[in-house]
Amino acid sequence: MLLRAKSLSWGKSSFRDAFPSMPSFRFLLVILSLAVTLLSGCVPTMTPMQRVPQTEISPEDRQRAEVAVARLVAVGERMEPQIEQECRKRTRKLNCDYLFVVDDRLDLDANAFQTTDRSGRPVIGVTLAMIAEVRNADELAFVIGHEAAHHIAGHIAARERDAAVGAAYMGRAVQAQGADPLTVQRARRIGAEIGSRLYSKDYELEADRLGTIITWDAGYDPLKGAQFFLRLPDPGDKMLGTHPPNQLRFDVVRDTVAQLRAGKIPAGS
Secondary structure, three states, X not given: OOOOOEEEEOOOOOHHHHOOOOOOOHHHHHHHHHHHHHHOOOXXXXXXXXXXXOOOOOHXXXXXXXXXXXXXXXXXXXXXXXXXXXXXXXOOOOOOOOEXXXXXXXXXXXXXXXXXXXXXXXXXXXXXXXXXXXXXXXXXXXXXXXXXXXXHOXXXXXXXXXXXXXXXXXXXXXXXXXXXXXXXXXXXXXXXHHHHHHOHHHHHHHHHHHHHHHHHHOOOOHHHHHHXXXXXXXXXXXXXXXXXXXXXXXXXXXXXXXXXXXXXXXXXX
16 A cells, blocks of 8 residues: 655654664665656556555666665755754744654655644655655755745744735625625635735745755755756746745845855854
């Protein structure tokens, strides 16, 4: 059967603790076989109860998969202390015990995300397609640093506040015009969606800047890492879009690196 998402702690235990013997660890081998399927371009559509079909794996594909998984382990182990240090330095009373999640569903696109669990613990997730898509450790480190920055900057809570303000405003506006309760409810949903998008681009650029600092302080090259942006479909500069244009994001990274090199942003800041 397909595996459900696996999680590794970036808090009390390290990646090396989770993978004590990399070549023989069962979880790594399963992830490896799934990653090979992705890397070879053979991603079948299947329901959760179907079994992953046996795929003939070439030596070249197996080597690529081994490199991808080893990169994930190495980058996670190196980024963990820097992320948590940055989190504790910039926040007060915020849970900085990060949890890392690999979503092994084969039908998902390359993606990374940040959320929190019910206890408020920050969660960073990557899909198998993302592990396969990044071309080097710098790109993977930058993606992880960006997602970590969202939590440090409080963007989830900020978006929730933005949505609440939008819902309240739109609801009051249509209610004042004599709208019925159902129309008011619909207006509130529309207002919440608009509100959640008002500052979304700003939040992404803020996470790009802080993610650049985290990536730099962990010893990776953010400029090489941000090359990942240039391979993504460009969202353009759409009104109420969720992400800014790719070139603008790359420019933010470039400018932040220039400040780091010039010493305008002290190391570890």
